[in-house]
Amino acid sequence: MTDLGALVVRHAEPQDHAAVLDIYNHYILHSHITFDVEPFELSERSAWFALFAKSGRCQLFVGEIASMIVGYACSTPFRPKPAYATSVETTVYVHPEHMGQGIGHRLYQPLLTALEGEDAHRAYAVIALPNAPSIRLHEAVGFHRVALLCEAGRKFDKYWDVSWYERPLHAEPATAY
Numbered sequence: 001m002t003d004l005g006a007l008v009v010r011h012a013e014p015q016d017h018a019a020v021l022d023i024y025n026h027y028i029l030h031s032h033i034t035f036d037v038e039p040f041e042l043s044e045r046s047a048w049f050a051l052f053a054k055s056g057r058c059q060l061f062v063g064e065i066a067s068m069i070v071g072y073a074c075s076t077p078f079r080p081k082p083a084y085a086t087s088v089e090t091t092v093y094v095h096p097e098h099m100g101q102g103i104g105h106r107l108y109q110p111l112l113t114a115l116e117g118e119d120a121h122r123a124y125a126v127i128a129l130p131n132a133p134s135i136r137l138h139e140a141v142g143f144h145r146v147a148l149l150c151e152a153g154r155k156f157d158k159y160w161d162v163s164w165y166e167r168p169l170h171a172e173p174a175t176a177y
Contacts, residue, residue: 007103009110012060012072017049018042019069020062023093030096032160033128035153051076057088057120063107070098073107075115078124086121092137104137112141115169125165128153135163143167 012020025039052060052074060074071094078087090111092104115123125143127134135145143165151159 006065007070007106008064009061009106010064011054012052012062014049016062016069016072017045020060020072021045023069023072023095026096027093032153032155032158033131033134035128035155035160037155048076055114055118057086057115057118059111059114061107061111061114063094063103065098068095070095071103071107073104073111075111075120075123078122086119088115088120088123090115090123090125092134100133104133105140108137108141112167112169118169120169123167123169125167127163127165129161129163135165138165138167141167 021040021042024034024036027034028036028039049060051058058074058076060072062069063071071092073090073092075088075090078084078089090108092107094103094107112123123143125134125138127138144167145163146166147164149162149164152162153160
């Protein structure tokens with residue numbers, strides 16, 4: 001069992017990139033929850049890592065226990081067109097040996113708090129189904145489902161549905177649609 005009291009959540013540093021990538025590559029190889037299908041080399045992800053700063057809309061937080069990175073949460077651009085600039089896509093990945101122990105929730109909180117202080121309006125999360133733990137996590141931190149895309153991706157010779165979740169990043173009046 002993970003000691004959450006020993007968990008330190010902080011902005012990622014360059015020396016964390018290999019551990020972040022190791023976690024992500026595990027899910028590429030062993031899970032449908034990412035639609036990447038081939039693991040990455042660190043050099044291939046340098047542009048992705050270069051997106052992140054300690055302020056702004058693109059941030060990367062890591063969770064560390066006893067000098068081991070046990071998970072990460074990040075925000076990246078939602079879509080490339082300029083009108084989407086204040087929307088971000090968020091994601092959380094936890095080392096497989098530390099799943100189900102509250103680390104994802106602890107990683108998401110500082111990321112969402114940081115985004116609330118930036119010129120960011122909405123956060124979106126894309127969840128490949130089935131994935132009940134991710135749905136629970138996202139709903140617990142204020143996301144709600146806004147779309148279901150049936151058989152949107154194919155991996156491991158199977159089609160997977162995807163749910164899109166949304167969370168406002170600032171308090172706002174309710175909108176009637």
